[in-house]
Amino acid sequence: MTRVHNFNAGPSAIPLVALEQAQRELLEFEGTGMSILEHSHRGKAFEKVHDETLGLIKKLMAVPDTHDVLLLQGGAHAQFAMIPMNLLPAGKSADYVLTDGWSDRAFEECKNVGAARVAGKIEGYGRIPRADELSLHADAAYVHVTSNGTLSGTQWHEFPETAAPLVADMSSDILSRPVDVAKFALIYAGAQKNIGPSGITVVVIKKDAIAAGRTDIPKYFRYSTHAKERSLYNTPPTFSIYLARNVLRWLDAEGGVAAMAEKNRKKTDLLYAAIDARPDFYRAPVDKASRSRMNVVFRLPTEELDSKFCAEAEKAGMVGLKGHRSVGGVRASTYNAVPHASVEALVAFMDDFARKAG
């Protein structure tokens, strides 16, 4: 077996130990005579996994008692709709700070539900707006930000101070660094980048916001429905939750989010240094102060070279480097589960490729 260096943007790398545990336990889970896939979501065996998963998220994110953790379905896209459905009452408007193609999606979906305004946007998404460039409305129902721009390669390194409740899409950087959860009314993340396989969406939501949520929407789409039933209102994706648990156990054993932040900083420092060392060959389109610690985007002198770079990297065992179809270029996603050694291999390849091409 040869496992590649996996730089996929999502679904993406999963820690080997989490996969190996699933492999060991696949046919028989904890002496129960069946796989976890075959257990009822109402049975003791799964309930234990479910509770452990929720508990680990609370522990790792240091979620205060004022907030609840929900495991929902439909990915971040379902949240693009559910957030305004629940939190945007008639007559009010929501503020969206646009820093990435995913913020655009969230904003457009909000407008299908109610009123929304752009409260900040830098053309080209080359950086995060400064505080004085935001036009926040104190009476907004909420302010939505995209914590890490998976496509643009930008990241909020300090979240804005807002009078209105703050909502963040953390799909691509949840659990990658310490975050003060108390600052947020709602945090959401599709699991397939930093938590595990696709299929679940983590929502960390203030209990006040759940209670204040609209009730004139279908029951399934109310946060209160899922909060009341501990995310077991209907059949959850049990295997995704089980595998997320394995990943969260690994993360905990590795030292939690503070240790991850340090590792992620080292990985991306290495990559950005490799880019900056050859400014006439590699170019990072994002301002230094806004650079992402999760998705490192860069370009070569021509689109032809971008493609050649990705193709040759793949031959050398490094996959997933092609930029998103909407932005092109090269993107190395260096999520928690991507080992430092993978980044070292990529940096060596970059040096080699630039030398041969130049």
Ligand SMILES: *Cc1c(COP(=O)(O)O)cnc(C)c1O
């Ligand atoms: C991947 C991603 C999404 C889309 O997630 P789905 O789970 O496919 O809906 C949304 N926002 C961000 C920031 C992402 O990285």
